[in-house]
Amino acid sequence: MNATDPARIVLVGAGGMGGAWLRVLSAHPQVQVVGVVDLDLDRARDLARSAGTGAPVARTIPEFDGGADAIVNATVPQAHLEVSVAALERGMAVLCEKPAAPTIAEAIRMAAAAQVHGRLLMVSQSRRYGPGVAAFAEAIRAHQGGSPGLLVSEFFRAPRFGGFRERMRHVLLVDMAIHAFDTARLLTGADPVAVYCDESNQDWSWFDHDASASAIFEFPGSARYLYTGSWIAEGAETSWNARWRSVGAGSTIRWDGEAQVTVHTGAGEGTDEGEAVPVPPAAEGIEGALEVFLSALASGQTPLGEVRENIASLAMVEAAVRSARTRQRVEIADVLTDGLAVALRTEDDEARAAVLAAWSTDDGAPVFGTRTIAGQR
Ligand SMILES: NC(=O)c1ccc[n+]([C@@H]2O[C@H](COP(=O)([O-])OP(=O)(O)OC[C@H]3O[C@@H](n4cnc5c(N)ncnc54)[C@H](O)[C@@H]3O)[C@@H](O)[C@H]2O)c1
Numbered sequence: 001m002n003a004t005d006p007a008r009i010v011l012v013g014a015g016g017m018g019g020a021w022l023r024v025l026s027a028h029p030q031v032q033v034v035g036v037v038d039l040d041l042d043r044a045r046d047l048a049r050s051a052g053t054g055a056p057v058a059r060t061i062p063e064f065d066g067g068a069d070a071i072v073n074a075t076v077p078q079a080h081l082e083v084s085v086a087a088l089e090r091g092m093a094v095l096c097e098k099p100a101a102p103t104i105a106e107a108i109r110m111a112a113a114a115q116v117h118g119r120l121l122m123v124s125q126s127r128r129y130g131p132g133v134a135a136f137a138e139a140i141r142a143h144q145g146g147s148p149g150l151l152v153s154e155f156f157r158a159p160r161f162g163g164f165r166e167r168m169r170h171v172l173l174v175d176m177a178i179h180a181f182d183t184a185r186l187l188t189g190a191d192p193v194a195v196y197c198d199e200s201n202q203d204w205s206w207f208d209h210d211a212s213a214s215a216i217f218e219f220p221g222s223a224r225y226l227y228t229g230s231w232i233a234e235g236a237e238t239s240w241n242a243r244w245r246s247v248g249a250g251s252t253i254r255w256d257g258e259a260q261v262t263v264h265t266g267a268g269e270g271t272d273e274g275e276a277v278p279v280p281p282a283a284e285g286i287e288g289a290l291e292v293f294l295s296a297l298a299s300g301q302t303p304l305g306e307v308r309e310n311i312a313s314l315a316m317v318e319a320a321v322r323s324a325r326t327r328q329r330v331e332i333a334d335v336l337t338d339g340l341a342v343a344l345r346t347e348d349d350e351a352r353a354a355v356l357a358a359w360s361t362d363d364g365a366p367v368f369g370t371r372t373i374a375g376q377r
Pocket residue numbers: 012013014015016017018037038039040043059060074075076077079082083097098099124125126127
């Protein structure tokens with residue numbers, strides 16, 4: 001692909017999120033939508049028609065008859081591995097909806113496939129992108145050297161989704177908390193070491209399983225990230241991005257999850273108001289993810305959000321679920337080690353298995369996170 005040519009992109013998955021993606025892709029001057037793929041061909045056809053793309057449709061990537069630089073994978077998480085690998089095998093890069101996969105093991109196998117085929121596989125973790133989070137991160141860098149001692153997020157909302165979410169186990173942790181966990185990694189530039197998590201479901205809940213959770217993540221040294229959230233909290237609801245507080249030596253920085261970031265210094269009760277920091281415009285949500293993906297395709301640079309970097313966010317979810325189940329502190333390294341072992345057991349492609357074997361070490365857990373992202377490709 002020439003850096004100035006539009007990227008030829010196939011949208012895979014024509015459901016709720018696929019519709020949002022097609023609008024964003026169609027509106028982008030550097031993107032040409034060259035196909036819409038869904039197991040439900042009528043759905044693919046309807047979506048392509050409604051967006052006026054006139055792009056050809058197909059049921060699967062192997063059945064798609066055309067060339068493309070990349071796909072956006074907006075299928076259900078259970079299909080992310082199969083769809084992403086099919087695209088990588090055909091030389092296409094992949095921008096995959098979150099979560100990368102339902103399990104760490106599958107996400108690790110996707111990462112191995114990206115390495116074998118030498119193509120970018122990036123996870124669209126959409127709440128990483130936006131003016132508020134960018135300004136909050138910048139304030140943490142400027143006032144706390146980028147490493148707060150205590151980071152706290154509160155997520156309290158009361159959605160009535162109906163459908164599968166109200167029947168799902170670990171619904172808050174698996175379906176929603178990954179956004180906050182991933183943001184915590186983005187803000188600190190570090191990966192956690194361990195977690196203790198408690199889940200609960202209050203007696204007025206309209207969810208079958210735990211819709212509330214609190215977790216304490218240990219980061220290297222004495223740094224801690226405290227998450228608390230609930231999906232059955234009516235009244236005074238927070239932003240979907242949660243409400244945040246970052247505490248460092250001599251300062252506290254608050255973000256309301258939207259466009260308000262304030263820096264508070266000095267001791268005492270008169271410090272509540274704080275000083276507002278500027279919040280410059282920035283691409284938000286999936287538009288932000290698309291911008292990062294397109295510039296990575298054009299430059300060949302590995303972006304933040306590349307699948308190996310994202311695995312650490314997925315590991316935070318899996319570790320929190322394991323901790324809540326066992327009521328024990330869980331080390332992230334154990335979750336990664338177990339995930340890699342399962343990936344090795346279940347991978348039947350020789351080249352990908354060789355990559356996985358190379359990631360196994362005798363002296364501790366494999367490291368996929370932010371700390372190793374530079375220079376691995
Ligand atoms: N970023 C966000 O805020 C956000 C919000 C909602 C959903 N999501 C994510 O987006 C993804 C899709 O969610 P959704 O709500 O649109 O789901 P959905 O069920 O509405 O749509 C999924 C579509 O994928 C198709 N599909 C399934 N397997 C396929 C396969 N193997 N090949 C081709 N098509 C296949 C289905 O037929 C369906 O049309 C999920 O990963 C979800 O977690 C992200």
